[in-house]
Amino acid sequence: MNDDERLYLDNQICFPLYVVSRLTIRVYTPLLEELGITYPQYLVLLALWQKDEQLVGELSKVLYLDYNTLTPLLKRLEEKQFINRSRSKSDERSVYISLTDTGKALKNQAACIPDKIIESLDKGDMNMDEIVAFQQTLLKIMKTIG
Amino acid sequence: MNDDERLYLDNQICFPLYVVSRLTIRVYTPLLEELGITYPQYLVLLALWQKDEQLVGELSKVLYLDYNTLTPLLKRLEEKQFINRSRSKSDERSVYISLTDTGKALKNQAACIPDKIIESLDKGDMNMDEIVAFQQTLLKIMKTIG
DNA sequence: TACTTTTACATCGCAAACGATTTAATCGTA
DNA sequence: TACGATTAAATCGTTTGCGATGTAAAAGTA
Numbered sequence: 001m002n003d004d005e006r007l008y009l010d011n012q013i014c015f016p017l018y019v020v021s022r023l024t025i026r027v028y029t030p031l032l033e034e035l036g037i038t039y040p041q042y043l044v045l046l047a048l049w050q051k052d053e054q055l056v057g058e059l060s061k062v063l064y065l066d067y068n069t070l071t072p073l074l075k076r077l078e079e080k081q082f083i084n085r086s087r088s089k090s091d092e093r094s095v096y097i098s099l100t101d102t103g104k105a106l107k108n109q110a111a112c113i114p115d116k117i118i119e120s121l122d123k124g125d126m127n128m129d130e131i132v133a134f135q136q137t138l139l140k141i142m143k144t145i146g
Numbered sequence: 147m148n149d150d151e152r153l154y155l156d157n158q159i160c161f162p163l164y165v166v167s168r169l170t171i172r173v174y175t176p177l178l179e180e181l182g183i184t185y186p187q188y189l190v191l192l193a194l195w196q197k198d199e200q201l202v203g204e205l206s207k208v209l210y211l212d213y214n215t216l217t218p219l220l221k222r223l224e225e226k227q228f229i230n231r232s233r234s235k236s237d238e239r240s241v242y243i244s245l246t247d248t249g250k251a252l253k254n255q256a257a258c259i260p261d262k263i264i265e266s267l268d269k270g271d272m273n274m275d276e277i278v279a280f281q282q283t284l285l286k287i288m289k290t291i292g
Numbered sequence: 293t294a295c296t297t298t299t300a301c302a303t304c305g306c307a308a309a310c311g312a313t314t315t316a317a318t319c320g321t322a
Numbered sequence: 323t324a325c326g327a328t329t330a331a332a333t334c335g336t337t338t339g340c341g342a343t344g345t346a347a348a349a350g351t352a
Contacts, residue, residue: 006260007253009192009208013277014170014263016284018189019210021167022309023291024160029310040338043164046155057300062155064165067301069339076337093300093347107153114152117160121290130283131159137272137280138162144267145169168339175340186308203330213331215309222307239317239330 027120031113035106040065041077042110045099048083049107053098055088064146082106173266177259181252186211187223188256191245194229195253199244201234210292228252 001011009015025039032042040063047062048054054062060070074097077083082103088094147157155161171185178188193208194200200208206216220243223229228249234240 003257007192007256008196009189010285012192012260013281013284014174015189015192016281016288017163017167017170018185019292020284020287021163023210023288024163026310027291028160038337039164043155043161046153046158046161050154055300060301064169065338066340068303068341071302073338091300091348095301110153111149114158121287126283126286126290130279133276133279134283135159135162137276138159138166139156140272141166141267142162142169144272145173146165172340184307201330206331211308212310214311214333217332219308237318237330241331 027117028113031116035109036080037077037082037106040069040073041082044070044073044077044097045082045103045106045110048097048099048103049110053096056095056097059097064142077103173263174259177262181255182226183223183228183252186215186219187228190216190219190223190243191228191249191252191256194243194245194249195256198250199242202241202243205243210288223249 005011028039028042032039035042037045043063044059047059056067056070056074059065059074060067063070065073074083074085078085081100084098084100086096086098088096151157174185174188178185181188183191189209190205193205202213202216202220205211205220206213209216211219220229220231224231227246230244230246232242232244234242
């Protein structure tokens with residue numbers, strides 16, 4: 001590959017990564033719309049369904065999102081009555097995020113989403129080995145640069 | 147995997163995809179800052195360095211970005227004197243995007259970026275086979291849902 | 293105890309993304 | 323030629339993402 005070809009769009013890894021990430025979110029969006037949430041909001045709820053009562057800082061680490069992104073996002077989830085935000089009493093700097101009953105109940109509605117997503121992606125000729133290898137590589141990169 | 151585990155963050159493919167995409171952009175950002183551009187602006191320039199004189203609609207297809215994202219982004223690149231925008235005379239609806247001399251010159255400064263990125267990612271134990279397989283899968287998904 | 297430093301979170305501003313709608317030019321077709 | 327449909331691009335409003343900065347509480351330290 002010469003210097004010119006190295007700058008071709010298709011020869012970047014970052015570019016298809018960026019596109020596929022956005023396209024995947026577009027697959028989720030109509031399903032999440034029925035639940036009244038956005039994709040990043042869904043990720044926060046996934047984290048909370050897995051482990052309720054987390055500090056903003058814990059969510060920040062798990063989701064690789066900074067406070068300046070999380071704080072307004074969490075306020076929106078609070079407005080929609082899916083979560084509660086409350087200052088810790090032992091450390092007034094900390095804020096605990098916990099699910100409301102509505103937020104907990106939403107989990108049942110979300111349970112069908114993974115299947116629907118797999119259906120959408122299943123049209124391509126991806127086999128299970130390829131999917132697993134792909135996910136492994138993603139996790140490896142996450143650990144390398146995360 | 148039971149219903150509960152299916153909703154774990156780590157068992158989603160979308161999640162590491164979303165994180166890795168953002169983390170990768172963070173690796174590019176300081177390098178692009180030296181050129182005075184953002185990551186999506188860099189992608190537009192990559193497309194133009196590969197083929198100058200493209201319609202907004204062509205860029206839209208190549209980059210998988212809609213007009214509502216591209217139009218303001220292109221205006222910013224125009225303000226920075228990297229591109230020109232001009233209405234087609236044969237079809238007054240169309241807008242041609244072309245590189246200025248400054249925009250063309252920027253390509254030389256950008257030539258070193260791919261190497262620097264590979265350096266940054268090279269810390270992980272990724273071999274060439276894995277990288278190629280990863281990229282192949284990305285392109286396959288792009289074609290499936292794109 | 294008085295001080296500096298660190299930590300946890302919030303605020304501000306800008307640049308994407310993108311759904312929904314609008315505008316103006318061109319095309320199809322009767 | 324008239325006129326409805328299509329097309330290319332732009333505009334508007336909301337939500338992210340993130341760098342830079344601010345703020346208040348807690349921890350460290352002299």
